[in-house]
Amino acid sequence: MRVLLLGAYGFIGSGVARALIAAGHEVVGLGRSARTARRAFPDLDWHIADLNHMRRPADWTEALCGIDAVVNASGALQSGGGDRLDAIQGESIGALIAACEMQGVARFIQISAPGAQAGDASPFLATKALADDRLRASHLHWAILRPGLVIGRNAYGGTLLLRALAAMPARLFAVQAQSHIQSVALDDVADAVLRCMSADAPAGIDIDLVERDAATLGGLIVAHRRWLGIAPARLIALPGWVAAPVSAIADGLGHLGWRSPLRSTAMAMIARDVRGDPAGGEQLLGRPLLTLDQMLARHPSGLQDRWQARLVLLMPFILGALALLFLLSGFTSLMQIDRVAAELDGTPIAGRAGAPAGRGGRIGRHCAGWRDSGAALGAQRGDRHGRLDAGLSVDGQLAAPRYVGRSAGSAGQGGRGADAGAGRPRVAGGAMSDTLILLLRWAHVLGACTLIGTGAGIAFFMLMAHRSGDARIIAHTARIVVIADLLFTASAVIVQPISGLLLAHGLGWPIDTPWIVASIGLYLFIGAFWLPVLWMQARMRDLAMAAVKAGAPLPAAYHRLFRWWFAFGFPAFGAILAIVWLMLARPAF
CATH class of the missing domain: 3.40.50.720 (NAD(P)-binding Rossmann-like Domain)
Known part of the structure; x- marks a missing residue:
């Protein structure tokens, strides 16, 4: 049909x-x-x-x-x-x-x-x-x-949550641990559909598909822990009200597209039990449906299952921690806006014509302080700021600010040298606005973070996929990794040199400054490793996909490529870290 x-x-x-x-x-x-x-x-x-x-x-x-x-x-x-x-x-x-x-x-x-x-x-x-x-x-x-609760080789929704709860370290936790749930194997559901499709199947079949015996939610978690091959742990039953705030958050995230198994409907279904009559399914299939133990025994767990179960509950915490980090850093900067402005090269605080007297006076004092003590600031604090060469007009506005190199005396007292290297005078910068300089800094830092993040993430997931030994997982992971490299890493590779050169020009840094020359050399060094790595990842993806289609093991060519890929990663990632250090420290050679 x-x-x-x-x-x-x-x-x-x-x-x-x-x-x-x-x-x-x-x-x-x-x-x-x-x-x-x-x-x-x-x-x-x-x-x-x-x-x-x-x-x-x-x-x-x-x-x-x-x-x-x-x-x-x-x-x-x-x-x-x-x-x-x-x-x-x-x-x-x-x-x-x-x-x-x-x-x-x-x-x-x-x-x-x-x-x-x-x-x-x-x-x-x-x-x-x-x-x-x-x-x-x-x-x-x-x-x-x-x-009932459908259990198969893969996991989604409720079954994924069961695996995650089963992989908790030290102790197991469950809300509604005594709720009764009857499971059914995905294979039995598929067999029932085929039986209904047969020419001799009667019309009006209206049945439950469940195993004979119901297990408690706590029992399901323990069974999945045993299936994952993790040492037994004590199960602690939590009261139902504990799930309420979690479900409320999950419901809110659901409106943003995150379909979590912790949403309120799932919790309500568990609380009311998931039960049915097994007789109809047994009559349709002509046999008892698989028990929970038989379902799990049909598909032994692998390393990838244990990693997935352990990491799935960490995802919301990782995302939450990153969001909190960004919010706190922004709030901290907002609370110390004057100090932050003073720390940003090329971003002096400027007054404006027609400002109220109180605000204009305050801004004027800031500008005057920057003009009169720019060099002294570098000497006293040992920071990286050059002297701000600016004048104030009679109405208190900052006139045409530009940065010039620090004097030899202040560089010596500061101990770290000027922005582009100790004792090296700046060249005249380009006609860039403070806002453009700030945007270029933001793009440059974001590009560096992207290179580090994608490099570490790609290495981790490719290594975990390889250790699973499963060609399907390797093919799927390698496909995503190639996309991520082309989408994120390649974008950062383009943004980094463009934003870096524009920053050097805008801030008046000589291109032959030793730390800039070293960064460019390391960048070319990284490219010499990254381009072959990109080809290797695509080739490993193709080899794994071919093995899946043929039902064959991974070929020797895949394993040889993986060894080269693994070896190439160390010098390339080390060079990325070295560039970030040069960018932050700007050492004098």
Whole structure:
């Protein structure tokens, strides 16, 4: 059959897609992101559409052309970040069912959820029930499958959260630890869909897909810790109110597009148990569904699973720490604005004509202080500032400021030399505004941070992927790494010399200053290593992808390239750090 599969690149949808393809069906995937779709199944036919905007039967005409059956594996946990549950799970699916009736698509399989009933307090279950009821009232050959907590080789949403909680160091923590949850293997869900697709499958199948025995949430966490191969740890049950602030934050982030498994709907579903009747699934498949232990035993964990589980909960803290660092640094600078201005070369505090007397007097005093004691400031504090050669007009405005080299006496007393090197006079700077100088500094520092960050990040993820030994993980990681290098590193490589040379010209630094010459030499040295590294990463990606397609191990050429890639990284990254030190210290040679 030619099958339209909604949500084909999702966690459940991808498992169903692979099973349908293996059974000889022709699958047409439907998803909202063309890029994600092509990455998940590059050889599949795709119809790109957003269910938020597919709320009329006419919207489905093109997608249903030539289709024999529909499988709906789409869904969203709750509204937010561009998702509207009433549209995605209710109105759009109702319109699809009506369109199937009009266009003669007879078979429809709906993947719902245990406990879905109209008017349920949970919008997730209530909107699922709307589509279920609409399908029951149709004239289609339909089936409704309600899987419990779906567990597969990969992890997403709730299963990813389980792995993260299971990998906690020293102690395990769980809210609603005594809640009961019945799981189901993704393989069993896919088998049930295939059974419903068979020619002899009866119409009106309406069943839960769950294992026989329910486990507690605490038991699931312990089982996943054992599966990850991590030493046992004591489980500490936390009261339900602990999750409330976390869920509130997760809900807020959900409106920004971050679909966290910690959102309030997930917590509410856990609190009310996830249970169903296993009899229908067993009758459909003709056997008991896999137990939790059997599900985990089917897919032994690897190093990549342990790393993912340990790092996933750190991501929000890392992002939060970076945001806090930027906010605090900005606030600190704002509270000491005069001192910050005095520390910035090429950014003197200027008055303006017509300013109020109090403010104009204060600014005038600042300017006068800069004019009269510029050289003395460098001598007393040993900082990097040159003398500010500026004059004040009679109305208190700063007239044409420019920096010139510090006198030999002040350089000697300061102990570190002027900006461009001790005892070296500045050349006349270009006609650059203070704002332009500041923007160039910002671009130059940002470029240096980007080079360090991408260099360290790429090295870490490539090394972790290599250690997994899994060609799929290596191919996926290398593909992202190549994109990151071209997008971020290459941009910084272009910005750095341009902003650096413009800064040297604007601040009057001679290009033959020793530390500038050393920086340029190191930069060329880095390029000699980075360009081959970029080629090696692309080549390792291609070799890993070829191994995945062929079902073969990684070739010897990959391992040889990795050794060269690893060796080239040390001198290149060391040279980056050396350039940053030269930029900050500006030593005299």
